[in-house]
Amino acid sequence: MASIGFGSKGIAGRTLQWLEHRLGLIQPLAQAATHPTPANNASWLYVFGSAATVLLILQVMTGILLGLVYSPSANEAWGSLQLLNHYAPLGWYLRALHGWGSNFMVAVVIIHLVQVFLFGAYKFPRELTWMVGVLLLLLTLGMAFTGQVLRFDQDAYWGLGIGASIVSRVPLVGAPLVHLLLGGPILGAATLSRFFALHVFVIPGLLLAGVGVHVWMVLRHGVSDWPMPGRIVTKATYEREYHELTDKTGIPFVPDAAWKDAVFAMAILFAVMACAFFFGPFGPGGPPDPTIIQTAPKPDAAFLWIFSVLSLLPPSLETPVILIAPVLIIAAMLLLPVFAAEGERHWARRPVAVLTLAIVAISLGIFTHLGTYTPWSPVMDAWASDPVPVKYLRNRTPLQCQGALVLQYKQCRNCHALDGAGGMRGPALDTVASRMTEDQMIRQVLQGGGNMPAYGNALSPAETKALVSFLVTLRNNYQAPAIDASRSLGTMVAGSSRPQQEQSGRLP
Structure with a gap:
């Protein structure tokens, strides 16, 4: 038994001595490990x-x-x-x-x-x-x-x-x-x-x-x-x-x-x-x-x-x-x-x-x-099985309810949150009507822009109309709907010139 021990006279000891004599690595490694x-x-x-x-x-x-x-x-x-x-x-x-x-x-x-x-x-x-x-x-x-x-x-x-x-x-x-x-x-x-x-x-x-x-x-x-x-x-x-x-x-x-x-x-x-x-x-x-x-x-x-x-x-x-x-x-x-x-x-x-x-x-x-x-890291967890919250369907017309179905079935909520649930790649839709007019929504859906791809080929005209009809209802009660500033300015200019025209007799 002593012949196979780990002492200097055993097989392992003699093998280590043989390797150390030829390589000279064991002693330097031991010194490195025990350095103060x-x-x-x-x-x-x-x-x-x-x-x-x-x-x-x-x-x-x-x-x-x-x-x-x-x-x-x-x-x-x-x-x-x-x-x-x-x-x-x-x-x-x-x-x-x-x-x-x-x-x-x-x-x-x-x-x-x-x-x-x-x-x-x-x-x-x-x-x-x-x-x-x-x-x-x-x-x-x-x-x-x-x-x-x-x-x-x-x-x-x-x-x-x-x-x-x-x-x-x-x-x-x-x-x-x-x-x-x-x-x-x-x-x-x-x-x-x-x-x-x-x-x-x-x-x-x-x-x-x-x-x-x-x-x-x-x-x-x-x-x-x-x-x-x-x-x-x-x-x-x-x-x-x-x-x-x-x-x-x-x-x-x-x-x-x-x-x-x-x-x-x-x-x-x-x-x-x-x-x-x-x-x-x-x-x-x-x-x-x-x-x-x-x-x-x-x-x-x-x-x-x-x-x-x-x-x-x-x-x-x-x-x-x-x-x-x-x-x-x-x-x-x-x-x-x-x-x-x-x-x-x-x-x-x-x-x-x-x-x-x-x-x-x-x-x-x-x-x-x-x-x-963030918006460039979408949370893809809002599938079509997630229903549109009931509060967004109250007092809606049949066309607007049909738009809610389009929103659900086309999986728009993969990228857009609604009532705190859905994706975060795009902006939340809860107050979208206070930020965008109906025309702007139609243009964004059909042509895309920013991070949003164009869906003009994925939606029929009827689906687009229904979807936008639903989206224009999404705003808080205390928020006014978005307006087209250029059209408002044109209306104001036209309105301000009308009395002058009436006074000059140029209007019937």
């Missing part, structure tokens, strides 16, 4: 970097398994995901793990970056560590976006078209970049292969390399100590003070500090598994169809704020904001430690940093929330 770290940073607020690394490993493992079934072909991609969702044993759960793992990874990386910013851990000598972290965040977002494209459903198809339109606006190199991404000037057979290569090979390779560099720099410079008010970072003294602190209060990272990282990482993994089990995978939605142009593609949660900002921008500002704002934001994040390498680290002594973080967080939250329900 200040006792004051063995905190639950320092666990997000390790959790992000564990989630990256999960993404790589589940991605490899998905790659065994997924077919990066425009004709077969959607079908291969249906195979995983409905026929492959636990294929749906594998897809769900990968999808929810992506969302959790984006969230954890962002939280980790926020924690580093709030703790001033980007200051000397960790400037390059911060810069690599910013690039890792961009790569993580790139993984999330290319993963959505690989679903290749209706949302992915049109979302990719929007992304290509944004890239095409880059001066001088816009068209070559579009050709590089799409494999041609438009979405074609080569497009999905390009994004498959990005998602499976290019971005993961850069991520793994970046994580390696990031971890190496953390080991080289140490984990930043807990920020204390009044402890100023200066290039002349910080490293000496840090090593003195480590020598005085240092504890080995493994196991004294790492157990919190391990517990938090396991909790995150269980959360991903639970979300995958209870909520299932993301999509795919309907198969991509370029002939369906009246659609409202919506990105995944990480990009909803961009979706909202672009939807709210006036057309004249789209190109300047798209081309300038991202460059300025990324440049500011990368250059932050260059201009703020020294000084206070504690958040209580850095009110500008705290205020900036609060403004950014609130703005992202508001725009993300807007992206879930």
Whole structure:
């Protein structure tokens, strides 16, 4: 029994000694794992970097398994995901793990970056560590976006078209970049292969390399100590003070500090598994169809704020904001430690940093929330089976009641709310008669406009007449019906001239 033990004289011990003699990796890895770290940073607020690394490993493992079934072909991609969702044993759960793992990874990386910013851990000598972290965040977002494209459903198809339109606006190199991404000037057979290569090979390779560099720099410079008010970072003294602190209060990272990282990482993994089990995978939605142009593609949660900002921008500002704002934001994040390498680290002594973080967080939250329900994100839950509320049918003529039936059967409430129920892509109809005249309603129904498609070919003249007859009754009792200002002005002018004409005797 002793011959197969784990001691230095057992088979396992001799095998480890043989490998160590030839590779020389075990001892450096052990030294790295047990490197001393200040006792004051063995905190639950320092666990997000390790959790992000564990989630990256999960993404790589589940991605490899998905790659065994997924077919990066425009004709077969959607079908291969249906195979995983409905026929492959636990294929749906594998897809769900990968999808929810992506969302959790984006969230954890962002939280980790926020924690580093709030703790001033980007200051000397960790400037390059911060810069690599910013690039890792961009790569993580790139993984999330290319993963959505690989679903290749209706949302992915049109979302990719929007992304290509944004890239095409880059001066001088816009068209070559579009050709590089799409494999041609438009979405074609080569497009999905390009994004498959990005998602499976290019971005993961850069991520793994970046994580390696990031971890190496953390080991080289140490984990930043807990920020204390009044402890100023200066290039002349910080490293000496840090090593003195480590020598005085240092504890080995493994196991004294790492157990919190391990517990938090396991909790995150269980959360991903639970979300995958209870909520299932993301999509795919309907198969991509370029002939369906009246659609409202919506990105995944990480990009909803961009979706909202672009939807709210006036057309004249789209190109300047798209081309300038991202460059300025990324440049500011990368250059932050260059201009703020020294000084206070504690958040209580850095009110500008705290205020900036609060403004950014609130703005992202508001725009993300807007992206879930605003007019460009229709709530398609008001089907023809939902009856028109009774209060809108009282004291109506037969023609107006027929219009209410048209409203219901033509599923107008997919996009328009009535009495608080229905879609939110278009404006609510409760007071539409106080905003639009009868002629304006007819023109809007037949010709469309804004987000609304034209229904001139979908409604007969009788249905249009009945529908508008019902709509003109929808206003509050205290609101006057809408009027045509131009006609009112003409009537006033004609009325004011009549007495003069009568006095001059020109009227009979």
